[in-house]
Amino acid sequence: MSAAPLLRCTNLTIGYRNQKAAIKVVSKDLNLHLKRGELVCLIGPNGSGKSTLIRTLTGIQPPLCGEVFLCNRGIGEFTPSDKAKTLSVVLTSQVQAGYMTAFDIVALGRFPYTNWAGKLTESDKNIVLSALASVGAGDLADRFIHEMSDGERQKVMIARALAQEPDMLVLDEPTAFLDLPHKIETMRILRMVAQKTDKSVLLSTHDLNLAIRCADQLWIIDRSGTMISGTPEDLVLSGVFGSAFEIDGVHFDASRGEFTIPVDKRGTFSLSAQDSIERIWTSYALERIGFVPADGAVPDITVTIQKDGSKPAWTLSHAGEEQTCESIRNLVEIISRTNFQGR
Amino acid sequence: MNPDGDGRGNGLKRFAFALPLMSGILAAAFILDLMLGSVNIPPDAILTIVAGGQVKVTWMNIFWYWRLPKAITAVFAGGALALSGLLMQTFFRNPLADPYILGISSGASLGVAFVMMSAGICGAGALFASVGLIGDMSISAAAIFGAFAILLLILLISSKIQSNITILILGIMVSYISGALVTILLQFTDETSMHTYALWTFGSFSGVTWAHLPIMAVLLVVGFVLTFCMVKSLNALLLGEQYAESMGMNYHRIRFAIIVTTALMAGVVTAFCGPIGFLGIAVPHFCRACFVTADHRILVPGCILVGAIIALVTDIISNVPGTDIVLPVNAITALFGAPVVIWVIVRGTRFGRGVTT
Numbered sequence: 001m002s003a004a005p006l007l008r009c010t011n012l013t014i015g016y017r018n019q020k021a022a023i024k025v026v027s028k029d030l031n032l033h034l035k036r037g038e039l040v041c042l043i044g045p046n047g048s049g050k051s052t053l054i055r056t057l058t059g060i061q062p063p064l065c066g067e068v069f070l071c072n073r074g075i076g077e078f079t080p081s082d083k084a085k086t087l088s089v090v091l092t093s094q095v096q097a098g099y100m101t102a103f104d105i106v107a108l109g110r111f112p113y114t115n116w117a118g119k120l121t122e123s124d125k126n127i128v129l130s131a132l133a134s135v136g137a138g139d140l141a142d143r144f145i146h147e148m149s150d151g152e153r154q155k156v157m158i159a160r161a162l163a164q165e166p167d168m169l170v171l172d173e174p175t176a177f178l179d180l181p182h183k184i185e186t187m188r189i190l191r192m193v194a195q196k197t198d199k200s201v202l203l204s205t206h207d208l209n210l211a212i213r214c215a216d217q218l219w220i221i222d223r224s225g226t227m228i229s230g231t232p233e234d235l236v237l238s239g240v241f242g243s244a245f246e247i248d249g250v251h252f253d254a255s256r257g258e259f260t261i262p263v264d265k266r267g268t269f270s271l272s273a274q275d276s277i278e279r280i281w282t283s284y285a286l287e288r289i290g291f292v293p294a295d296g297a298v299p300d301i302t303v304t305i306q307k308d309g310s311k312p313a314w315t316l317s318h319a320g321e322e323q324t325c326e327s328i329r330n331l332v333e334i335i336s337r338t339n340f341q342g343r
Numbered sequence: 344m345n346p347d348g349d350g351r352g353n354g355l356k357r358f359a360f361a362l363p364l365m366s367g368i369l370a371a372a373f374i375l376d377l378m379l380g381s382v383n384i385p386p387d388a389i390l391t392i393v394a395g396g397q398v399k400v401t402w403m404n405i406f407w408y409w410r411l412p413k414a415i416t417a418v419f420a421g422g423a424l425a426l427s428g429l430l431m432q433t434f435f436r437n438p439l440a441d442p443y444i445l446g447i448s449s450g451a452s453l454g455v456a457f458v459m460m461s462a463g464i465c466g467a468g469a470l471f472a473s474v475g476l477i478g479d480m481s482i483s484a485a486a487i488f489g490a491f492a493i494l495l496l497i498l499l500i501s502s503k504i505q506s507n508i509t510i511l512i513l514g515i516m517v518s519y520i521s522g523a524l525v526t527i528l529l530q531f532t533d534e535t536s537m538h539t540y541a542l543w544t545f546g547s548f549s550g551v552t553w554a555h556l557p558i559m560a561v562l563l564v565v566g567f568v569l570t571f572c573m574v575k576s577l578n579a580l581l582l583g584e585q586y587a588e589s590m591g592m593n594y595h596r597i598r599f600a601i602i603v604t605t606a607l608m609a610g611v612v613t614a615f616c617g618p619i620g621f622l623g624i625a626v627p628h629f630c631r632a633c634f635v636t637a638d639h640r641i642l643v644p645g646c647i648l649v650g651a652i653i654a655l656v657t658d659i660i661s662n663v664p665g666t667d668i669v670l671p672v673n674a675i676t677a678l679f680g681a682p683v684v685i686w687v688i689v690r691g692t693r694f695g696r697g698v699t700t
Contacts, residue, residue: 058589060588079591080588080591080592080593081591082591083591084589084590084591085591087589088589088590089585089586089589091583091585091586093583093585095582095583095586096436097581097582097637098631098637099631099635099636099637100581100636100637104636104637104638105582108578108579108581108582108586108590109590111575111579111590111591111592112590112591114575116572116575117574117575117640118574118575118578118640164590
């Protein structure tokens with residue numbers, strides 16, 4: 001609470017005003033603030049107004065009411081060049097540029113600082129190289145952008161935004177095209193950027209699980225355009241997070257912090273084993289095929305895990321019969337074949 | 344993008360190597376263009392003429408009043424066409440964009456067709472037939488007027504419209520409309536004017552006299568200088584309009600500058616040489632593939648050089664050395680240029696292949 005927020009807005013109303021002066025309010029009474037070193041994830045269903053908010057906060061679109069302050073200065077008062085030195089963006093749309101190396105792309109981030117011809121000074125070059133290195137893309141410098149994978153390209157685009165030396169980074173769905181490991185890596189890079197360089201990072205995303213784990217603050221817009229902000233853990237505990245996203249049949253499991261896939265219940269299980277990784281994954285497997293923990297009641301099936309040396313073995317007890325299996329696949333097959341009277 | 348050092352900046356290094364080579368080729372092509380034609384002038388005679396000596400009067404006349412202005416015109420026109428093609432390809436981020444995509448040449452054609460028709464109606468067709476050389480001042484004026492009218496229209500529309508794809512489509516539509524009007528106008532012209540019009544559409548570097556050459560050269564040099572001033576913004580535009588704006592570029596100003604500069608260069612070349620096609624679309628691709636870069640600080644001078652060379656070579660071929668035949672420049676640019684470009688693009692390099700903007 002000590003430092004003044006880098007970005008703040010009070011009673012902001014966002015939306016569109018078309019030529020006939022008709023006003024479409026997307027969201028109103030927004031009171032948001034973003035401190036240095038903080039990473040904020042903006043989440044919300046499609047069409048809830050994430051993009052409108054980002055466009056308003058970055059000054060591309062004027063607010064209907066209220067004002068956005070960046071470094072205690074109204075966003076509308078910035079000259080384009082000053083704004084570029086304070087705020088940089090990574091857009092959703094993929095860059096399609098042939099014959100450009102990663103170095104070339106990142107060097108474009110120096111645009112607000114270079115002369116009319118865009119000549120890079122020695123310090124500009126160092127900034128470009130260290131921006132590439134800081135996202136772990138130092139070895140990509142000489143590679144052409146059109147022959148990179150989506151994950152590599154995203155790193156380069158983040159490096160470009162960093163080379164602009166902004167106080168704040170705004171990213172529109174930076175994880176959208178990436179596979180899970182690259183999503184996590186991108187978030188790791190952004191967290192590191194926020195913490196190490198004391199920049200603020202605002203990103204919109206659809207990856208809720210990741211947002212809960214990575215963000216210092218969540219800004220949630222629900223379908224009606226209502227904005228809720230807070231620390232992810234607080235929002236989960238108060239049940240706000242779950243209710244903002246649950247749809248028919250999809251339930252947010254607050255204890256695990258993830259959305260669960262609905263399955264038809266087939267019975268109950270009890271699992272006797274030491275606390276181990278095998279125990280966790282066995283219970284996941286049983287839940288996947290429709291069994292829930294018995295929680296003290298008499299279970300339909302009992303599974304025991306023994307571990308002799310390195311190889312675990314599963315023993316299934318059901319209606320007085322015992323069967324031993326050497327893999328979870330084996331266990332699941334046997335359970336699936338068995339008819340449960342209670343179903 | 345980064346001059347020297349760090350093992351990067353290959354594009355610029357390549358270019359530093361290629362620049363003298365390209366200049367040499369340009370000089371060679373220029374001299375060949377002076378030598379070759381229906382009457383071949385030997386190199387020693389050229390030297391004598393340049394040194395102020397005396398050779399055969401016909402050679403002197405051919406050299407001073409025909410070959411030299413023609414070669415200089417080719418250099419400027421070739422460079423300008425290539426450069427305006429580059430501007431349009433970068434602006435629209437479309438590999439198929441060419442200098443005429445905004446409808447500039449269609450406007451020029453409309454102007455020319457209109458002048459011819461009115462001349463025909465006023466019974467002044469004979470006048471045109473007598474002095475009806477390509478590059479005749481009234482044709483040039485008409486072309487410039489037509490190109491300028493289309494430019495104003497495009498600027499007016501673009502001030503109201505955000506998306507440059509919309510501008511692209513509007514430019515194409517304007518071309519169709521002017522094309523239709525030209526067809527209708529031609530319907531009512533006499534045969535001589537129609538022939539003159541057809542000759543104009545073939546394109547030629549030989550219509551520019553010493554009286555007109557300075558005007559053309561000055562206007563095109565203005566276009567070159569304007570383009571050089573835009574290199575930084577052109578590079579930023581490679582990432583797209585939104586990124587460029589987020590880096591502090593004033594998009595509306597640059598858009599205005601690009602459209603006006605392109606129209607200036609394409610309009611002037613069309614007015615003096617006719618609607619010469621192909622060069623504008625092909626040379627930028629050729630340069631990107633040759634220099635393996637998208638950096639406009641290399642592509643802008645590269646396009647001027649390569650455009651000039653190709654225009655000179657085209658001119659040499661179209662004048663079929665040793666014969667009286669003169670082929671349309673437009674046919675030669677495409678006929679000989681297209682296979683070269685196809686080869687460059689399809690051959691591929693270790694940096695990938697294909698057309699990229």
